[in-house]
Amino acid sequence: MAYSQEILHRAKVRLAQAKQAHEEEDAARISRIYREIPRLREIDLALRRTMAQVMAVTFQRGQDPAQAIVKIKEENLALQQERDWLLQANDLEEADLATTPICPICGGSGYIGARMCDCLKELCRQEQKNELTSLLGTRKESFDNFRLDYYSAEFDSRLGSSPRKLMELVFLDCQHYAKTFSLTSPSLFFIGATGLGKTFLSGCIARAVADRGFSVVYDTAVHVFSQFEAEKFGNFSQETHQSVQKYTLCDLLILDDLGTEMTTQLTISALYTLVNSRLSGGLPTIISTNLPVKEVESRYSAPIASRILGCYEVYKFYGQDIRMRPQD
């Protein structure tokens, strides 16, 4: 998963904090037991010294090491027995005095060799979801909340069907797309007038795909292009640079409301770069627009229009503006 540097950094910080908290918990539990049963601490210290004693005896001159080692072993055994007895008498288990790594697979480093451990992956997934929530705001886009009854069920002869029937197909396809999303999924192009649910369904896909562990960036065209612009003119911060990288490298980019920005030569070239680099990198993108197809071409040039219309799956949204009846 191509998580951004920021997401990875936040996930690593959380893992390090969790590891520290876990170690502190272990240490606090063990020292509490030692405080209550001081003899246990003495025994454990003595047992730990055993190895050093064995080494020392082995290298001591003028003495028979075997005899000394036997003596140490005997003492050791006596200590072990006393320790077992103390544990039993105080209703304690061996595990109560043991330290355990926060993750038994990677020990809390987050990696097994060069591969990311599932524990760090899970934190990345959570951080990605948090970031999406901050971009999507407090709206609760989910397929369960999508209201098909907002679309007219009346037969429309121009459509050869009803908006509700057609939107049901769009809805089912979007749901299937989110459920089966992978890096080989197609890119989608949502077309339709304002207020027909394009943003809502994009949000549903964003949340569901991020929930499955993919890096998803959702942003409006106005903001995406302003970041490209800032980078182009050099008045950018580290944050801008990271945003532009995220748009290019995330597993799924959702570019909402194309056409609402001030279209300039720069936005056209930014869109061209974005569409092309993601297509050639095999990374799916969802673009939504209120513009009619014809205007996509006249506004963004024929090469861009043909790239999008030729390589993306096009979905038309039907019906009347449903924003007067906001989704629950």
Ligand SMILES: [Zn+2]
């Ligand atoms: Zn791990």
